[in-house]
Amino acid sequence: MSKKVRCLIIGSGPAGYTAAIYASRANLEPVLYEGMQPGGQLTTTTEVENFPGYPEGITGPEMMEDFKKQAQRYGADIRMGRATAVDFSVSPKKVTIDNEFEIEADTVIISTGATAKYLGIPDETKYAGQGVSACATCDGFFYRNKSVAVVGGGDTACEEATYLSGLASKVYMIVRKDHLRASQIMQERVMNNPKIEILFEHNTLGLFGENGVEGVHLVKRLGEPDEEKVDIAVDGFFLAIGHHPNTDIFKGQLELDSVGYIETKHPSTHTSVEGVYASGDVADSLYRQAVTAAGTGCRAAMDAERYLSEKGL
Numbered sequence: 001m002s003k004k005v006r007c008l009i010i011g012s013g014p015a016g017y018t019a020a021i022y023a024s025r026a027n028l029e030p031v032l033y034e035g036m037q038p039g040g041q042l043t044t045t046t047e048v049e050n051f052p053g054y055p056e057g058i059t060g061p062e063m064m065e066d067f068k069k070q071a072q073r074y075g076a077d078i079r080m081g082r083a084t085a086v087d088f089s090v091s092p093k094k095v096t097i098d099n100e101f102e103i104e105a106d107t108v109i110i111s112t113g114a115t116a117k118y119l120g121i122p123d124e125t126k127y128a129g130q131g132v133s134a135c136a137t138c139d140g141f142f143y144r145n146k147s148v149a150v151v152g153g154g155d156t157a158c159e160e161a162t163y164l165s166g167l168a169s170k171v172y173m174i175v176r177k178d179h180l181r182a183s184q185i186m187q188e189r190v191m192n193n194p195k196i197e198i199l200f201e202h203n204t205l206g207l208f209g210e211n212g213v214e215g216v217h218l219v220k221r222l223g224e225p226d227e228e229k230v231d232i233a234v235d236g237f238f239l240a241i242g243h244h245p246n247t248d249i250f251k252g253q254l255e256l257d258s259v260g261y262i263e264t265k266h267p268s269t270h271t272s273v274e275g276v277y278a279s280g281d282v283a284d285s286l287y288r289q290a291v292t293a294a295g296t297g298c299r300a301a302m303d304a305e306r307y308l309s310e311k312g313l
């Protein structure tokens, strides 16, 4: 089966749905494929309190349902299915869905997001939503005057630790090496912060707690003669060991940065291929917020609309 559409949106987080709202209102008759995780990363968070327009807060899944309904109200065709291959060397572009069939599209908006990296220990799953988080900006508020730990020694970890120090009473950074990888300025910021204690050469073995996280089992100097087990008491455990942009199928098709994020031509959402746009976390290693993703989804739909109109498509 092959079908041609004017605007194909891949991904269903805030960026994809916002692109669908704008594209459908501009009569681009967009088709959106939801991907593996309909609703995106927000469906794994609990309360969203920082998205403007929800003064009482809203759960991530409910908010994504609202986004979806708003897109459908203007005729966006939202479908289950995952893009498994693309060919952007031709016009119209070709996108394979579920390894089964191909869709041709005059424009493609990529909103496939990024996935936070986890350590891979079973307790991360056991305490999901009960003290384990991969987003300090999203969940830090719940730890006011409490004690938290941040895993990682890069810029994200330093930034998250600094942010959390404005809320929590104590912030531990769990760093596996004897130094931080973060930029000098970020290192200085955490080192000079009296609320932050950096535990160098510590690895996480597990978490403990009756009804949610109450602490972390650590090992200091793993594999060395003076290896030592240490427990710390914390209420929140934040992962900040990096994100994977979901760009595997775009390798060799689009210009990506050294980590794999899609390069866009700032301030637009244009990628290295005409007619292909990127919005949301897939092209943003820096902000990664629902509201910033929604903003770029809007821009991508406007970029697609201008391209179609210029080409008379």
Ligand code: NDP
Residues within 6 Å of the ligand: 118, 119, 151, 152, 153, 154, 155, 156, 157, 159, 175, 176, 177, 180, 181, 240, 241, 242, 243, 285, 286
């Ligand atoms: P990074 O890859 O830079 O750092 C990841 C950190 O997590 C490293 O300290 C790494 O340790 C540690 N880590 C990775 N895996 C594990 C594990 N299994 N167990 C314990 N620790 C682990 O990721 P970031 O998200 O920090 O940054 C990504 C990019 O975004 C960077 O280029 C960064 O500079 C940029 N960025 C810039 C910001 C800014 O300019 N304000 C803010 C945030 C990010 P190790 O060092 O031992 O490998």
